[in-house]
Amino acid sequence: MLAVPMLEQTVQIVSNERDTDSYFRLVLRAPQIAALIQPGQFAHVRVAPLKDALLRRPFSIFQVSGDTFSILYKTVGQGTDALARMGAGGEVSVIAPLGHGFTAPQRGGETPLLVAGGYGMAAMYLLAQRSPQKGIVFVGGRKRVDILCEKEFKALGWDVRVTTEDGSHGEKGLVTKPLLAELRSRRSNEAQTEKLEIGNRKSEISQSLLTPAATRQKVRIYACGPTPMLKAVGKIAGDFNVPAELSMDEHMCCGVGVCLTCVIPVQTGDGWEYQRTCTEGPVFDARNIVWETMK
Amino acid sequence: MNLSVQIGKLKLQNPVMVASGTFGYGVEYAQLLDLNQLGAVVVKGIRLDPVRGNATPRTVEVASGLINAIGLQGPGVDGFIRKYWPFLKTLKVPTIINLWGTTVEEYAEVARRFDALGGVGALELNVSCPNIKKGGAQFGTDLKLLAQVVADCRKVTKLPLITKMSPNVASIAPFARAAEDAGSDALSIMNSYPAMAIDIETRKPKLANVTGGLTGPCIKPIAIKLVWEAAKAVKIPIIGMGGIQNAADAIEFMVAGAAAVAVGTANFYEPQTPLQVIAGIREFMEKHGLKDVDEITGSVAVKK
Numbered sequence: 001m002l003a004v005p006m007l008e009q010t011v012q013i014v015s016n017e018r019d020t021d022s023y024f025r026l027v028l029r030a031p032q033i034a035a036l037i038q039p040g041q042f043a044h045v046r047v048a049p050l051k052d053a054l055l056r057r058p059f060s061i062f063q064v065s066g067d068t069f070s071i072l073y074k075t076v077g078q079g080t081d082a083l084a085r086m087g088a089g090g091e092v093s094v095i096a097p098l099g100h101g102f103t104a105p106q107r108g109g110e111t112p113l114l115v116a117g118g119y120g121m122a123a124m125y126l127l128a129q130r131s132p133q134k135g136i137v138f139v140g141g142r143k144r145v146d147i148l149c150e151k152e153f154k155a156l157g158w159d160v161r162v163t164t165e166d167g168s169h170g171e172k173g174l175v176t177k178p179l180l181a182e183l184r185s186r187r188s189n190e191a192q193t194e195k196l197e198i199g200n201r202k203s204e205i206s207q208s209l210l211t212p213a214a215t216r217q218k219v220r221i222y223a224c225g226p227t228p229m230l231k232a233v234g235k236i237a238g239d240f241n242v243p244a245e246l247s248m249d250e251h252m253c254c255g256v257g258v259c260l261t262c263v264i265p266v267q268t269g270d271g272w273e274y275q276r277t278c279t280e281g282p283v284f285d286a287r288n289i290v291w292e293t294m295k
Numbered sequence: 296m297n298l299s300v301q302i303g304k305l306k307l308q309n310p311v312m313v314a315s316g317t318f319g320y321g322v323e324y325a326q327l328l329d330l331n332q333l334g335a336v337v338v339k340g341i342r343l344d345p346v347r348g349n350a351t352p353r354t355v356e357v358a359s360g361l362i363n364a365i366g367l368q369g370p371g372v373d374g375f376i377r378k379y380w381p382f383l384k385t386l387k388v389p390t391i392i393n394l395w396g397t398t399v400e401e402y403a404e405v406a407r408r409f410d411a412l413g414g415v416g417a418l419e420l421n422v423s424c425p426n427i428k429k430g431g432a433q434f435g436t437d438l439k440l441l442a443q444v445v446a447d448c449r450k451v452t453k454l455p456l457i458t459k460m461s462p463n464v465a466s467i468a469p470f471a472r473a474a475e476d477a478g479s480d481a482l483s484i485m486n487s488y489p490a491m492a493i494d495i496e497t498r499k500p501k502l503a504n505v506t507g508g509l510t511g512p513c514i515k516p517i518a519i520k521l522v523w524e525a526a527k528a529v530k531i532p533i534i535g536m537g538g539i540q541n542a543a544d545a546i547e548f549m550v551a552g553a554a555a556v557a558v559g560t561a562n563f564y565e566p567q568t569p570l571q572v573i574a575g576i577r578e579f580m581e582k583h584g585l586k587d588v589d590e591i592t593g594s595v596a597v598k599k
Contacts, residue, residue: 052359254563258319261354
């Protein structure tokens with residue numbers, strides 16, 4: 001696999017503010033890095049105030065705007081706590097962009113169905129923004145505050161379908177519920193179309209009857225979120241024979257492929273091997289992930 | 296000003312290399328720093344066949360350190376030669392192959408294969424990995440086995456042999472001497488220190504392998520002591536490593552007795568560290584009016 005172009009730079013914080021009740025938005029001025037970023041890639045950030053916590057912290061890249069890029073983060077430990085205390089004008093060291101991201105949707109190609117769990121939304125914004133065709137975003141969280149970026153995706157003209165586990169916002173339930181409903185409805189529409197075509201005794205055989213189900217449905221799932229959600233999405237994609245690209249979130253150390261911390265089991269020819277989320281990933285084809293072997 | 300050092304018959308342009316397992320196969324860092332400025336590139340441990348490695352989680356961050364239990368995942372000799380050697384052989388600086396086996400015979404066979412490859416700078420014998428059931432530290436903590444591994448590798452190659460020592464022994468001096476007597480040209484001191492971390496809520500170990508090897512700045516004082524002790528016991532050069540983050544750390548190892556050093560865990564969070572260390576050693580030599588970097592080695596002032 002070809003190495004992605006990456007840079008290590010000390011860059012300036014443009015802003016670092018609370019974005020919602022639970023998330024911060026960090027905007028960094030980094031023209032050379034911003035120009036290289038592809039949807040689904042991440043940045044590895046060194047938070048200088050940390051003294052005894054050595055490692056960089058990986059963050060999905062959220063938005064790219066001119067010579068800046070941004071990340072969304074939640075304060076979950078000493079790294080993100082220290083990051084939250086940094087202000088505009090401060091500097092952080094970043095290695096970015098890293099990893100292999102999502103396949104870009106093509107004009108007239110499959111309709112993108114985005115599935116995000118909470119913070120997973122951040123990793124998908126760029127994909128939606130750069131997609132030549134609009135699709136549906138399924139976003140789920142435990143409660144209202146976990147739902148991120150709803151207005152940003154709506155502003156792009158995407159159909160946003162919200163679920164929360166406690167029902168405090170959108171439909172009550174898991175994000176897979178409306179995804180399943182959408183796939184089922186698409187399947188039954190196709191079945192209807194086929195029946196009609198056969199009923200009308202069309203002289204020419206409809207193209208749709210000659211192509212496999214996956215192409216006829218013409219959707220592609222892109223997902224980012226907690227591993228159990230990704231596993232469920234992968235299974236649904238398999239059941240409906242729909243291609244799915246999953247952005248895996250694994251504990252990471254070096255971020256550039258040398259330490260072999262962030263590996264997941266991936267199908268190869270006649271067996272499986274551990275592949276690196278930071279390098280071969282973070283985006284993997286759902287069919288290749290060996291879920292039984294994962295913790 | 297002379298920064299070059301001699302490891303057996305291998306001459307390094309400066310005494311700063313990278314520690315095995317923290318630098319992949321070099322190519323991963325090629326975009327971030329000029330590898331040709333290093334003393335040498337040391338690759339991740341290779342055995343004869345591909346190795347899948349341990350289950351995850353494989354690393355855990357601890358205060359001023361990292362515990363890892365990767366399990367020496369790697370492509371095997373053939374996979375390495377196919378995937379990584381074409382790049383490494385284009386470097387102007389030597390590549391040092393870190394190798395291991397599950398038997399004495401396998402160590403010797405891997406050594407023979409790399410001798411036959413041509414163009415390798417030196418072989419580093421990993422007899423000290425704490426994270427594999429068979430091989431690794433099993434050899435480095437047993438005087439007889441250690442001597443046998445080194446001697447059998449010595450028989451199959453004229454390449455400089457570096458023995459990477461385990462810190463997990465009561466006294467390092469006899470192990471250092473055993474490696475020297477069996478034909479080792481140099482010693483790497485030290486490998487990671489056996490360690491463990493537990494999640495107090497779930498009561499589960501934080502590593503899938505339960506235990507791992509501790510690295511990073513927190514182990515530096517342990518490594519300094521081992522280098523100092525080994526330097527008194529042997530005549531062959533010592534490559535000091537364990538928590539080096541800057542030139543001062545590297546110089547401390549040299550003062551303790553190391554002829555060269557390797558940057559390890561710091562590569563994971565600051566890939567420029569090896570180059571910063573080289574620049575800092577140069578500055579230190581200027582400041583102290585030193586003409587040769589070997590004037591630093593073993594200059595520790597300990598009253599007898």
